[in-house]
Amino acid sequence: xxxxxGQTVGPFFHLGLAYPQMNELVPPANPRAVxxxxxxxxxxxxxxxxxxxxxxxxxxxxxxxxxxxxLRRDGWTFTGWGRAATDPDGLYSFATLEPGxxxxxxxxxxxxxxxxxxxxxRLFTRAYLPDDAAALAADPLLSAxxxxxxxxxxxxxxxxxxxxxxxxxxxxxxxxLSYPRLRDAWA
Amino acid sequence: xxxxxxxxxxxxxxxxxxxxxGGPQPKIDYAAYRxxxxxxxxxxxxxxxxxxxxxxxxxxxxxxxxxxxADLTIQHAGTPLGExxxxxxxxxxxxxxxxxxxxxxxxxANSAGRYRHQRDQHPAPHDPNFTGVGRVLTGAxxxxxxxxxxxxxxxxxxxxxxWRPAHIHFSIFGTDFTQRLITQMYFPGDPLFRYDPIFxxxxxxxxxxxxxxxxxxxxxxxxxxxxxxxxxxLTGSHRTPLDxxxxx
Ligand SMILES: [Fe+2]
Numbered sequence: 001x002x003x004x005x006g007q008t009v010g011p012f013f014h015l016g017l018a019y020p021q022m023n024e025l026v027p028p029a030n031p032r033a034v035x036x037x038x039x040x041x042x043x044x045x046x047x048x049x050x051x052x053x054x055x056x057x058x059x060x061x062x063x064x065x066x067x068x069x070x071l072r073r074d075g076w077t078f079t080g081w082g083r084a085a086t087d088p089d090g091l092y093s094f095a096t097l098e099p100g101x102x103x104x105x106x107x108x109x110x111x112x113x114x115x116x117x118x119x120x121x122r123l124f125t126r127a128y129l130p131d132d133a134a135a136l137a138a139d140p141l142l143s144a145x146x147x148x149x150x151x152x153x154x155x156x157x158x159x160x161x162x163x164x165x166x167x168x169x170x171x172x173x174x175x176x177l178s179y180p181r182l183r184d185a186w187a
Numbered sequence: 188x189x190x191x192x193x194x195x196x197x198x199x200x201x202x203x204x205x206x207x208x209g210g211p212q213p214k215i216d217y218a219a220y221r222x223x224x225x226x227x228x229x230x231x232x233x234x235x236x237x238x239x240x241x242x243x244x245x246x247x248x249x250x251x252x253x254x255x256x257a258d259l260t261i262q263h264a265g266t267p268l269g270e271x272x273x274x275x276x277x278x279x280x281x282x283x284x285x286x287x288x289x290x291x292x293x294x295x296a297n298s299a300g301r302y303r304h305q306r307d308q309h310p311a312p313h314d315p316n317f318t319g320v321g322r323v324l325t326g327a328x329x330x331x332x333x334x335x336x337x338x339x340x341x342x343x344x345x346x347x348x349x350w351r352p353a354h355i356h357f358s359i360f361g362t363d364f365t366q367r368l369i370t371q372m373y374f375p376g377d378p379l380f381r382y383d384p385i386f387x388x389x390x391x392x393x394x395x396x397x398x399x400x401x402x403x404x405x406x407x408x409x410x411x412x413x414x415x416x417x418x419x420x421l422t423g424s425h426r427t428p429l430d431x432x433x434x435x
Contacts, residue, residue: 007370007398067246
């Protein structure tokens with residue numbers, strides 16, 4: 001069966017996609033909360049003020065979460081999923097917990113989806129935690145990408161959490177992903 | 188890029204791109220849609236086998252979505268202006284399996300072609316009885332159903348005299364992360380299709396048709412609404428059929 005084509009999220013997505021606490025997978029005051037944040041920029045390095053970033057992640061023990069509640073946050077249920085819109089400076093941020101590795105020796109990552117006005121179909125990528133050098137070195141994806149572009153997939157630790165910038169085009173362009181069953185969907 | 192391109196310029200670009208039709212998805216490098224020029228990756232996508240969370244989608248439930256969020260015509264004290272319609276269909280994965288209990292979000296302009304959004308400067312009237320936002324969970328067989336008002340076409344600043352065909356924005360989750368889709372549903376026979384670079388960025392005509400709902404007189408009800416059917420097929424799941432049954 002042929003998959004429906006994507007279309008841009010357009011300029012007015014806040015209307016349909018924004019809701020309270022959408023970027024708070026945990027309350028920011030939670031002592032274990034970490035801030036995952038970054039800037040989305042275009043091919044000239046200018047901020048993209050109308051992008052939507054979604055993250056989907058394992059819990060701190062590396063388990064896939066199967067609980068509802070992402071649209072109506074109760075402050076206690078960790079659902080593993082969140083959404084953020086960029087601000088006028090192209091910045092987004094999430095309050096969340098750090099994901100754990102799916103199994104020992106694997107690097108932990110956030111699965112990331114990007115939508116924007118001007119972007120005709122969604123993009124996928126991963127934002128890896130930076131700490132486990134051996135696990136990162138052994139990761140099949142990180143081993144497969146051009147070494148010069150590898151760091152675009154790895155978050156950086158700063159005082160207030162983790163930084164993950166997204167460059168849609170040009171210098172430092174983020175590595176975006178395809179999956180086996182999407183292959184025929186791209187010309 | 189000349190911001191004052193004419194519709195004739197855009198038509199030429201659309202025709203030129205159609206000479207080399209791509210696959211079933213939009214060409215993300217599609218300059219006739221001016222805002223796309225600096226906002227798409229130029230490096231090839233990196234193929235990877237999905238693992239852990241990528242094999243699953245987030246779960247949504249009735250605590251997330253109230254039943255009445257599927258009716259965009261009852262969100263205010265009065266009745267919105269325009270043509271009342273029902274839009275319904277099924278969400279299926281690429282292997283024909285229904286996608287059950289998943290979230291669909293929609294947003295749209297009102298019947299005059301105006302969004303309730305501060306960035307929409309089109310001088311058409313707002314409708315105090317219409318917000319243009321809905322949510323629904325798919326049923327066990329993948330069925331969804333919205334009641335709403337048929338949106339109007341609206342102008343935009345891509346080029347001089349640019350107008351979008353009437354559409355409803357749809358956000359859809361599948362059974363795994365890789366099936367995530369945001370797209371737009373169009374109405375049959377819209378005269379603006381051929382002029383619209385967003386619609387035409389899908390250069391394969393058969394694939395474009397997948398975004399056009401069908402008028403269905405069986406969904407039309409006496410003295411109340413007309414009806415449209417739109418089935419949504421996602422890409423194939425990377426999980427095994429057994430995994431999928433366990434979560435159905
Ligand atoms: Fe729109």
